[in-house]
Amino acid sequence: MSFKKISALLLVAMLAAGAFGCKKKEEAAAPAAGAAKPAGNTVKIGFLGALTGDVAMFGKPTLEGMKMAAAEINAAGGILGKQIEIVEADNRGDKQEGASVTQKFISRDNVTAIVGDPTTGITKVAAPIAQKAGVVLLSAGATGPGVVEVGDYIFRDTLLDSIAIPACIQYFAKDLGFKKVAIITSDNNDYSVGLSQTFRDAAAKVPSIKIVADEKVKDGDKDFSAQITNIKAKKPDVILFSGYYTEGALIMKEARKQGLKSPMFGGDGLFSPKFIELGGPAVEGSMSALGFSTEQASPATAKFIEAFKAKHNGELPGLFDAQGYDAVMLLADSMKRANSVDAKVFKDALAKTKGFEGVSGTISMQANREPIKSPLSLLFVKDGKFVLKAKVPVKMD
Numbered sequence: 001m002s003f004k005k006i007s008a009l010l011l012v013a014m015l016a017a018g019a020f021g022c023k024k025k026e027e028a029a030a031p032a033a034g035a036a037k038p039a040g041n042t043v044k045i046g047f048l049g050a051l052t053g054d055v056a057m058f059g060k061p062t063l064e065g066m067k068m069a070a071a072e073i074n075a076a077g078g079i080l081g082k083q084i085e086i087v088e089a090d091n092r093g094d095k096q097e098g099a100s101v102t103q104k105f106i107s108r109d110n111v112t113a114i115v116g117d118p119t120t121g122i123t124k125v126a127a128p129i130a131q132k133a134g135v136v137l138l139s140a141g142a143t144g145p146g147v148v149e150v151g152d153y154i155f156r157d158t159l160l161d162s163i164a165i166p167a168c169i170q171y172f173a174k175d176l177g178f179k180k181v182a183i184i185t186s187d188n189n190d191y192s193v194g195l196s197q198t199f200r201d202a203a204a205k206v207p208s209i210k211i212v213a214d215e216k217v218k219d220g221d222k223d224f225s226a227q228i229t230n231i232k233a234k235k236p237d238v239i240l241f242s243g244y245y246t247e248g249a250l251i252m253k254e255a256r257k258q259g260l261k262s263p264m265f266g267g268d269g270l271f272s273p274k275f276i277e278l279g280g281p282a283v284e285g286s287m288s289a290l291g292f293s294t295e296q297a298s299p300a301t302a303k304f305i306e307a308f309k310a311k312h313n314g315e316l317p318g319l320f321d322a323q324g325y326d327a328v329m330l331l332a333d334s335m336k337r338a339n340s341v342d343a344k345v346f347k348d349a350l351a352k353t354k355g356f357e358g359v360s361g362t363i364s365m366q367a368n369r370e371p372i373k374s375p376l377s378l379l380f381v382k383d384g385k386f387v388l389k390a391k392v393p394v395k396m397d
Helices: 003-029 057-075 097-108 121-135 161-176 191-204 225-231 243-258 273-283 299-311 317-338 343-351
Strands: 040-048 083-089 114-118 136-139 154-156 180-186 210-217 239-241 262-264 285-292 356-358 359-367 373-374 376-382 385-392
Touching: 040 057, 040 097, 040 317, 057 114, 057 299, 083 097, 083 317, 097 121, 097 154, 114 121, 121 136, 121 154, 121 191, 136 239, 136 317, 136 343, 161 191, 161 285, 161 376, 161 385, 180 191, 180 225, 180 262, 191 210, 210 225, 210 376, 225 373, 239 243, 243 273, 273 376, 285 385, 299 317, 317 343, 317 356
Parallel strands: 040 083, 040 114, 114 136, 136 154, 180 210, 180 239, 239 262, 262 285
Antiparallel strands: 285 376, 356 359, 359 373, 376 385
């Protein structure tokens, strides 16, 4: 064979190899079109939440609860012979980062399910991504409206504002004798906007309750003197603040500075040691409605509390520890009942959950995949700690 022919053949071979290599690179770079089926002996569950930033007080304990559940399940043999792996990332409480983390979980980490975000706003951003990919997303904290409506892969395990708020209003009217309520809404916070509207709607059905002020603030604000001045003139029995603990603590400091003695009431957004740390004596008497309390614990909750205390030098778990734990347990339970770790299969079992004895309460899924959870715990700040004020009955239909 001539040198010229040999050179021509080598050139053809090199071009072919180059084309093949380019094709392989393109295939490798292509993002996953949808949820990957679990491979090998691992079931990957992504944690979606903040580990740094203003809402890390919700994300960190959620992750801790998830890890506790995974360790317990793995020690008992796993799910259908597979071990749970918790894949974690920090979305910093940022919506754009929350979307990026969700996409990474799906296209790179090949998760079967995602737990989170604890906040309503980021959950609503992540939900359409998970739904499109066919990955179950179960929020262990989002309480506001517009979450599960995204689609049949979206769930949550928390006590909803739509259930908790009407129950609290009835308790305020009948047991505490409250009549006048001032509302403060953080209008750049989806959770806050939704909770305030839920309160308005529920209060309209109770003739003895009157909303005497309806003020607006923003997450990140520091000065609330104008809002408190307006509210003070209305002499409310209670202030509903529907936002998070940082602004809540600063609002109460301003209220006490101006001589306003009304207590604050809020949802789980107020439930954080930081609320007490930032507010000090000003937040004494403030109330938070939760689906979890370490007091009057059920047997399942008591067992969880003891395990948590043993791991954390006697420290008691909080709401988000419990709900993160329950989220992983709910996923595992639905996989076992479905006899499958394929999201397309076990999502239907999850949707049919009834009477699940979680450590944060008894959980049943309604036809619309919204959880009904009981009982409601109303906690208040006493001597620098959250303590149980009342177990409030909730409407279960």
